[in-house]
Amino acid sequence: MKTFGKKITLFLIDGDASGRIAAEISNWTGKIYKIPRILIKESTDREDLNSTGIYFLFGKNPDDEDKDLVYIGEAESLIDRLKQHLGSKEFWIEAICVLSKDENLNKAHVKYLEKRLYDLALSANRYKIENSTIPAKTTISEPDKAEMEEFLENLKLTIHTLGYKVFEDIDKRKSKETVSQTKxxxxxxxxxxxxxxxxxxxxxxxxxxxxxxxxxxxxxxxxxxxxxxxxxxxxxxxxxxxxxxxxxxxxxxxxxxxxxxxxxxxxxxxxxxxxxxxxxxxxxxxxxxx
Known part of the structure; x- marks a missing residue:
């Protein structure tokens, strides 16, 4: 399968690589924010973060320095859910938010993505998943499923670009997108x-x-x-x-x-x-x- 280059735009919202980052792929309806915990309150004025979407909470694992922590969730208002987690979850130091620029993600879509992302993270086994319950499987139409699977591929690529290999198999040769085969x-x-x-x-x-x-x-x-x-x-x-x-x-x-x-x-x-x-x-x- 032939692979093509991807153009990913990273915007340093605070002019600092350790601050907030907005990431987009050309011709993709999705948008991803990387937000340090200490800057959640400063992000409440960003209107698109009131959108329905997927979010991830990342933190260090005090019991295993080789396997960090991640929580995977969905919300009808991403910024409201993150503010709730400031008081309910202590472990995380950074959040990733995924939304649709054309507001095309509905509740069924994000529930579907949440389950798929949970299963992919579990399979990759790079992070300890902090979810106390397994996300429920959601049925969506065949066209919607095809659309969400395409959305999912760009989501994974962008999150990886931002430094999180939470969905990447250790043996990358299993992936159909792998360019070269290592002996x-x-x-x-x-x-x-x-x-x-x-x-x-x-x-x-x-x-x-x-x-x-x-x-x-x-x-x-x-x-x-x-x-x-x-x-x-x-x-x-x-x-x-x-x-x-x-x-x-x-x-x-x-x-x-x-x-x-x-x-x-x-x-x-x-x-x-x-x-x-x-x-x-x-x-x-x-x-x-x-």
Missing amino acids: DYFIEAARGAKATGFISDEGFVVKEGSIATIDTVPSMEVRMKNYYNLREKLISEKILSKTESGYIFSKDYLFSSPSAAAAIVMGRSANGRIEWKDSKGKTIETNETA
Whole structure:
């Protein structure tokens, strides 16, 4: 499927990149606001924020620095709902509001989008979702559904551009919009290590079903404390599940680098640019410098 470039316009409302931002895509009826919590009251005079729409509340997770928090909701007046959340929810530090410039989003539309966005965020598993209840499924007409699915794609792209990858799969190769296909790399080493992974624009992903060693070398806990602690964390969170042959990855997992991934898989210090090899036996280093 051929992909085309997108023109996204970002307007710094306060003349500051850390302040309020309005984002629009050319030929799209949607409009997105990024608003810091401390500037919600200053935004009450923006008339379009009285519109029906979708909103997201983002915040830091005190229990897991690798997975931030998000709340996904819908409202008939976005600004009124955000003002309510100033008193009812403490965790969030920034809000994203999504509305239609032609006021074409009705209650059924935003309920449909809310459910779809909740399911996409759950599937991507990048954020802890703070919703206490699962949004209800809403039935809309076939033409409206087609329109909302197109609206949804632009919504996801714009939110990602604003810095939130809440809907993006770790394995971007699953997406039909992916421009290039990244090859798989493999490790098969001592003590049962047998893993498959690939380079991502965010680091290196070890794929679900890969096997890490059942134990680590004695020096890892002393000389590689950060990797040792990460491995223990993955075990405690059941991302690495113990089996007779080793610890199996229960899902795709994104590491900061090929070396971090190799160290966890092999249970020792490792240069991932040399340890990971493609189906022809070529290392990452060879492929990148050839």
